[in-house]
Amino acid sequence: MNARTFRIGGIHPEENKLTHEVATQVAALPKQAIFPLSQHIGAPAKPVVAKGDKVKVGTMIAEAGGFVSAPIFSSVSGTVFKIDTAIDATGYRKPVIIINVEGDDWEETIDRSDKLETVKEHPELTPEEIVSRIKDAGVVGMGGACFPTFIKLTPPPTAKAECVIINAVECEPYITADYRLMMEHADEILVGLELLMKGAKVTKGYIGIETNKPAAIDLLTRKCAEVFATSEYQVEVVPLKQRYPQGGEKQLVDAVIRRQVPAPPAIPVNVGAIVQNVGTAFAVYEAVMKHKPLFERYTTVTGKRLQHPGNFLVRMGTPMKDLIDACGGMPEGDNKLLAGGPMMGKALTSVEVPICKGTNSVTIISDDEAVRKEPQPCIRCAKCVGVCPMGLEPYLLAKLAEVQNWERSEQEDVVSCIECGSCQFTCPAHRPLLDNIRLGKTTVMGIIRARAAAAKK
Amino acid sequence: MYGVIIALMPALLVSFYFFGIGSAIVCATSVAACVLFEWAINKFMLKNERTTICDGSAVLTGLLLGFNLPSNLPIWIIIIGALFAIGVGKMTFGGLGNNLFNPALVGRAALLVAFPAQMTTWPKVGQLTSYLDAETGATPLSIMKEAIKNGDATVLDRLPDSLSLFLGNHPDGAGAMGEICALALLLGLAYMLWKKIITWHIPVSIIATVFVFAGLLHLANPIYADPVSVVLSGGLMLGAIFMATDYVTSPMTAKGQLIYGVAIGFLTVVIRNWGAYPEGMSFAILIMNAFTPLINNYVKPKRFGEVAK
Numbered sequence: 078m079n080a081r082t083f084r085i086g087g088i089h090p091e092e093n094k095l096t097h098e099v100a101t102q103v104a105a106l107p108k109q110a111i112f113p114l115s116q117h118i119g120a121p122a123k124p125v126v127a128k129g130d131k132v133k134v135g136t137m138i139a140e141a142g143g144f145v146s147a148p149i150f151s152s153v154s155g156t157v158f159k160i161d162t163a164i165d166a167t168g169y170r171k172p173v174i175i176i177n178v179e180g181d182d183w184e185e186t187i188d189r190s191d192k193l194e195t196v197k198e199h200p201e202l203t204p205e206e207i208v209s210r211i212k213d214a215g216v217v218g219m220g221g222a223c224f225p226t227f228i229k230l231t232p233p234p235t236a237k238a239e240c241v242i243i244n245a246v247e248c249e250p251y252i253t254a255d256y257r258l259m260m261e262h263a264d265e266i267l268v269g270l271e272l273l274m275k276g277a278k279v280t281k282g283y284i285g286i287e288t289n290k291p292a293a294i295d296l297l298t299r300k301c302a303e304v305f306a307t308s309e310y311q312v313e314v315v316p317l318k319q320r321y322p323q324g325g326e327k328q329l330v331d332a333v334i335r336r337q338v339p340a341p342p343a344i345p346v347n348v349g350a351i352v353q354n355v356g357t358a359f360a361v362y363e364a365v366m367k368h369k370p371l372f373e374r375y376t377t378v379t380g381k382r383l384q385h386p387g388n389f390l391v392r393m394g395t396p397m398k399d400l401i402d403a404c405g406g407m408p409e410g411d412n413k414l415l416a417g418g419p420m421m422g423k424a425l426t427s428v429e430v431p432i433c434k435g436t437n438s439v440t441i442i443s444d445d446e447a448v449r450k451e452p453q454p455c456i457r458c459a460k461c462v463g464v465c466p467m468g469l470e471p472y473l474l475a476k477l478a479e480v481q482n483w484e485r486s487e488q489e490d491v492v493s494c495i496e497c498g499s500c501q502f503t504c505p506a507h508r509p510l511l512d513n514i515r516l517g518k519t520t521v522m523g524i525i526r527a528r529a530a531a532a533k534k
Numbered sequence: 535m536y537g538v539i540i541a542l543m544p545a546l547l548v549s550f551y552f553f554g555i556g557s558a559i560v561c562a563t564s565v566a567a568c569v570l571f572e573w574a575i576n577k578f579m580l581k582n583e584r585t586t587i588c589d590g591s592a593v594l595t596g597l598l599l600g601f602n603l604p605s606n607l608p609i610w611i612i613i614i615g616a617l618f619a620i621g622v623g624k625m626t627f628g629g630l631g632n633n634l635f636n637p638a639l640v641g642r643a644a645l646l647v648a649f650p651a652q653m654t655t656w657p658k659v660g661q662l663t664s665y666l667d668a669e670t671g672a673t674p675l676s677i678m679k680e681a682i683k684n685g686d687a688t689v690l691d692r693l694p695d696s697l698s699l700f701l702g703n704h705p706d707g708a709g710a711m712g713e714i715c716a717l718a719l720l721l722g723l724a725y726m727l728w729k730k731i732i733t734w735h736i737p738v739s740i741i742a743t744v745f746v747f748a749g750l751l752h753l754a755n756p757i758y759a760d761p762v763s764v765v766l767s768g769g770l771m772l773g774a775i776f777m778a779t780d781y782v783t784s785p786m787t788a789k790g791q792l793i794y795g796v797a798i799g800f801l802t803v804v805i806r807n808w809g810a811y812p813e814g815m816s817f818a819i820l821i822m823n824a825f826t827p828l829i830n831n832y833v834k835p836k837r838f839g840e841v842a843k
Contacts, residue, residue, distance in 0.1 A: 085836070337840075338838075458781040462787060493837065
């Protein structure tokens, strides 16, 4: 079968998957765990513990702060040290709960056995029950955007879900956490997918994987044939041609089912698709079947200069420094530290930033690779227009933001930008296209919100 | 920029082969003058700290200007052309990336208007050691023009055959030094397509439009030359491959580039057949350069989500 891909734009960054064949290690417990209250899209969670409280692994420490929000659970046992602020991945000081770790004492409700539970064995799991367990376990999208999963499973009445697409693309360079997860926990992921399909009341599922992961394609195709052979669910593993940003939700939907999500505010379910990351499918399995809330995740710690880059199963709240030390310590010289990969990752200001729900990777780029070349004048070569996966004109959007023409920026669909950085990656004149477009997008979105608020009054 | 310069090398070598020392003098003067003006204007008039002569754009403008000139043009005229190209065509608009018109063509157009006699007499090929004293001859385009003017199709019998037009080696032939050999220019096109410096849209749409339009005219009335000769004559290949494809002055989207290319092809044939000058390529490109911002404004790429299900 020919590998599919999305239809507009795209680039081929160097892969640098250094840790593809490095088996996942369980990261050591931190001495102190830091839990930012805002680890997801939406309202920050509200603390339900106070200084001095004793918590166990899996104890809820903050409840959802609104409809679009998610509760946060302790990943460690110990004493709440304080509720304070700390620098998170955004670079700002944000409210956090800090817990001093004592032992490793889990809540009794969590099933810690390795036994694979299947959907067939649990007829008590109605769609509503599945969605409510996912919601209560604080599961959010694990690919980086951290949108609460239960909301995606209950689409607005104007849209009807037809299928669930598992995002196993991992098109971002360096990161291998999803790949390791698939190789090590394929069975659990397939049960997770079944739960997602049941929760969303659909029977069709897809798993999109890029062809640079042939072992994962083989493994999952084989397992799907076994698991879903006699089932009411139809699941298809879809090999995808390597192309960045295929892991973008809209690009993946286009690649897999040949439908394009219209401009915002439309979301994938408007064309019938619910997209979930493979990490999310695994978290759903653990949440529903094992009563285990979301407090640990698979994370890649990588970089060309690291002595032993690797993949880790890590408790959230662990400072990045602990993981970097486990990989042989921060390399000599100046380094750029990223939460995420080199294309979409956020540059961090501190190694004390904790691993959160969305931290799929800690990437260390050496200064000679990280330093930006001096921008040259735009010669309108149109390379950015050719690679933009959203069919936008990056040169124009960047220029409009530079001259602060917000009205025209809005007309030129700046809010459709998915911030994949393909334009900036391609620009032969090294222009900071994405930086300017982000500025334009943020400003225009603010203007749109203000207008909507004014219209309500 | 340097990729385009590499792509021009076959045509440059061919021009040395056909026009010898004259070609070398014209090219060297044009490139040197363009680079010098770029440097001087940047330093003394715009007072930019950063020099822009290393980006290769001035060298490219110089080469393209040289390719458009007769190989017996006096040095002082070439220098005036370079001043127009870089000074008026490029730096007055703010330098690299901001110019509306192709600088080399601005230079050529200015010289054509200011020095019509010198700019329309073309040396014959094969005079390797002559420069200012080179013997001149009729270009294929002036033969075509004469046929139309006299309403006499037999004039066209004097046209060289298509193969010699393609290779540029017709003994009586004459023309601008860089445009003489279609084969060398097509090699440059192949290189630029291979290196993904340009896409096929502009050159193919120009050449196809000229071929179809000229073909229809030829069928309607034989005083119009056959389309193969029309496509292989004059600056059409040079213009379609190297001048119209200039990043700065051509549209950004594939659809826009096709509109631009078709319009250039159409205007070229109109000017060649019914205009005052035998060659219309450079004016057609300059006219469409002026439309480029308008095309960019109205022809948008297909946004994600607009594609039918």
